[in-house]
Amino acid sequence: MDLEVPAPTLGDSASDPQWGGDLVMTQSFPETIYHYTSASGLRGILSSGILFFTDSQFLNDRSERKNFYQLLADRLKGWVPDMKEVLEHRYFGRQSSVLRSLSMAEPADQGASRYFVLSCSQEKDSLPMWNYYTRGARAAGYNIHFSTRALVKQLQEHPLIQRINCQPRILCGRVIYEDKEKELGLEGLLQEISQKWREKQDERYREELLLRADLAFEKMSLFYKDQAFAHEKEIRIVIPSDNRQIHSLSEDNDESPYRFREVRGAQVPYLALDVLEKGTAITGVTAGPALDEEIAVKGVEYMLYCYGFPQTCKVSAVPLRY
Template sequence: MKLTDIKPEKIDTEHDLDYLISKLKSKKKIKSLYHYTNIYGVEGILKRQEFWLSDANFLNDKNELWYTYNLCEEVISDICGKSKDNFLDHFNYAIGSEDLKKPVYVMSLTTNSDSNLLWSNYTNNDGYNIILDPKNLFNELKLDNYNLLKFPVIYDKKVQKKIIVELMSKFIGVTMFFQSKSDKPDLDLSDLSYEWGFQDGVLALLVKTFSIFFKDSCFSQEEEYRIALVPKSWKSQYLDYSCRVSNGTFIPYLTVPIHDKKAIKGLTIGPKNNMDIAKDGILKFLEVNGYDHLDENSVNKSKIPYRY
């Protein structure tokens, strides 16, 4: 796409928001999701019947949030050529808005049921993974100001770039439209500025949303699936959050209830956990906490042979 191909025009904020977010949907049917954690994580999640979604600004690798921003700048440069500086400056202004600093809350899952990498990274090989039903997970959650999004992470840069080209072409079109209007002396600049800011805010919020679901291909082994609470508007009110301690710092998070225990389909015991009583113990724990739909067939051992 070239700059001459783009029409200076406003966007239909509601339609374009839904249309572009729909690009994150996977054609692959996902029957189960997996959450790798240690035994204390299992106890907390199943006993309290809740998950914690962490503020994305406090993720382990904060650079992943900039991955999408950099991709947007790359696409703007490709489209605009010598005129890129004007659009890049406005893009950075739009995504740097104070209102857009409101947090997105994220929980990371995976579609990989028995991953050596994930056992090692998240459970020290002796933890568990909780098997989840994506159909029943958080379906009852309703928030006025936030959207609940559930999508697999996209690692393919070609796919990412195709979506970003669509988004940035809209951003460029909006910028061209309002810049041309701002040159006319008979217009009320305060009204124009407000409408322009609103349109930029919607587009910047989409960039922020994609930054949650786009990652560099070097992370593809994780086969990550993310659940995110994203503001419906950059004017959305802050949600009440708590803080937990992790690796010597405080991490803001939201508590999200599991309304239906049947969202828990079972557990897998990590490859290093060779205790004969591990399965018996988890079955007793499930029984005492009311997970009556789970039986001994719902708890299995990892098939990865652990080498000492």
């Protein structure tokens, strides 16, 4: 059974429940999703119950979020004159900060949006995904099976999510790679903006409409990726926030959930959330194809038992020798 989530909509006001719900997405997505990770990543997740949500500005796609705005720029070239001029000036004019902020938001800009991403996959046994973890003689990977409903529920109820006060609090959905599907989604949103723009001439109403369009575009941009990454079949869970809320986490007396880790020499910001209740969200583990079957399965089963998770482990069916 798929977990159904509502499509993005502008709503009729900033407080419209259609716009302020917990889940925003364009599609349904599977009952089980798979998080690919290293051996040390698996051990860290199982031993601590903590998941890392990476700042979207530091993900592996260099065109992250820019892909959407390039599509928007291309679509506006043939759009209706009144909205074309307004949106082109707002997003792509000389004074626009949209694309600059996407390249890298300034840390001191307290109102700048921040998005933290957990990347999973629809694919339970994908050779391209395993290849991320089999690049050396001693390298190997695993994927963790998550119950989508259980994971989302635990995130919705997490006190940190409540604290950083985002609306919507969680974004969930399938990443879109195909240009035609991207264009259809964008076209629907532009049609809605244009229709509402023509309904009223009131300047205040139109400014509010544009602010809601800003948010809708931001959210949609998180789920549009370059087609080169289509093999990932990614499902994303995203925590939206802003610099003000994120920086406030550093004031905690205990260890802050806002942290940094080194990735290929770069310092990458992330949120660390202890969301994995024992025996609920994790339903199993698959060991990568480069691992010895008997040792890999037995080792993970001992680890799952030790940390209170279901003892379900198998080895990838991909016939990879090395």
